[in-house]
Amino acid sequence: MRAAVIERQAGAPASQARLVARDVSLAFGGVAALRKATLAIAPSLITGIVGPNGAGKSTLFNVLAGTLKPDQGQVLFGGEDITGLAVHRRARRGIARTFQLSRELDSLTVLENLLLAAPDHPGDAMRSVFFGRGKVRRAEAQASERAVALLDRVRLIRLLDEPAGSLSGGQKKLLELCRALMRDPEVILLDEPAAGVNPALIDELVDFIRTLRQEGMTFAIVEHNMEMIAALCDTVYVLAEGTVLTQGSFADVTADPRVQQAYLGG
Ligand SMILES: Nc1ncnc2c1ncn2[C@@H]1O[C@H](COP(=O)(O)OP(=O)(O)OP(=O)(O)O)[C@@H](O)[C@H]1O
Ligand SMILES: [Mg+2]
Structure with a gap:
């Protein structure tokens, strides 16, 4: 093979x-x-x-x-x-x-770092004006689901609410990879x-x-x-x-x- x-x-x-x-x-x-x-x-x-x-x-x-x-x-x-x-x-x-x-943002949590890397991330407030709140909420829910699933796979799930700055060098590399995988x-x-x-x-x-x-x-x-x-x-x-x-x-x-x-x- x-x-x-x-x-x-x-x-x-x-x-x-x-x-x-x-x-x-x-x-x-x-x-x-x-x-x-x-x-x-x-x-x-x-x-x-x-x-x-x-x-x-x-x-x-x-x-x-x-x-x-x-x-x-x-x-x-x-x-x-x-x-x-x-x-x-x-x-x-x-x-x-x-x-x-x-390039993680140290003061944000592990989860927040991933949500920021999602396509059309939820921080973009104008989106609800254009697309309606329902659609934006569904996109947010999908991004959260994906982030949690990724953190589970790399066994960082228990650190979800910790500031990214508190991670070890290796954990930061894993988080960086997960950020890339969000899309x-x-x-x-x-x-x-x-x-x-x-x-x-x-x-x-x-x-x-x-x-x-x-x-x-x-x-x-x-x-x-x-x-x-x-x-x-x-x-x-x-x-x-x-x-x-x-x-x-x-x-x-x-x-x-x-x-x-x-x-x-x-
Ligand atoms: N922004 C920059 N401004 C000026 N010179 C740069 C810049 N980025 C890279 N260089 C120069 O270009 C060359 C290639 O650098 P590059 O960072 O691509 O190497 P690299 O193979 O990634 O090295 P390393 O294994 O150390 O990371 C080097 O001579 C470096 O000093
Ligand atoms: Mg290099």
Whole structure:
């Protein structure tokens, strides 16, 4: 089964990929963060992105999610050019992401943080003017149900009413993932989900991501934790100095002397 999945990935033409960065270049002032980087995220699989500090991994995620516009190159979603599409429109199409540094609002409760991440969240008071109170209440009830179900799955349910600021680093990462899941996205970009997380919680996170993949969700994961990359990824891209050095199975890319050199050189 897994072999078949990997074979499908290996042989998949770029047109079958869900989300693609094609020859993307981006410079900050004089610093070239991305240089003709090309990457294809295949549906219902987990694509790993590794590389030394400063390789351009987070910048690539920002380009895919729409927070940064590339100087050159395109972003394609389902074959459509979305390079010019705003972040919130991409989110509505099903592209979600988490950040390298968690972005929860510390003074709000765990539940409130999730409700804020719901599509057309209830805080938008004008909505009841346009759509009527009944419809808004139903949307609120649905968002609460979804939030509670997610917190149950990641075993944070008992912390529902606690301020998010009181969570551990690992619990914040789980909350961040749940925030991304509130919109039931198709593709999720995870930027260093294991950073600062204790080993027991990393195991839980790996299981949860694996289950979501089995349910059909598509992932791209940037991570320095190679055990996590090895455990989860169907294919791995190695980024160095803004460009893709190589792509393949975890075993193949880690055995590549150019990859070892990039890490040593970095
Ligand atoms: N907003 C910014 N302004 C200026 N330079 C930036 C900015 N963001 C990133 N850079 C630079 O672009 C390059 C790529 O950075 P990026 O954050 O994408 O790397 P990364 O691969 O995610 O690294 P890390 O593993 O440390 O998170 C680096 O040289 C970085 O200093
Ligand atoms: Mg980064």
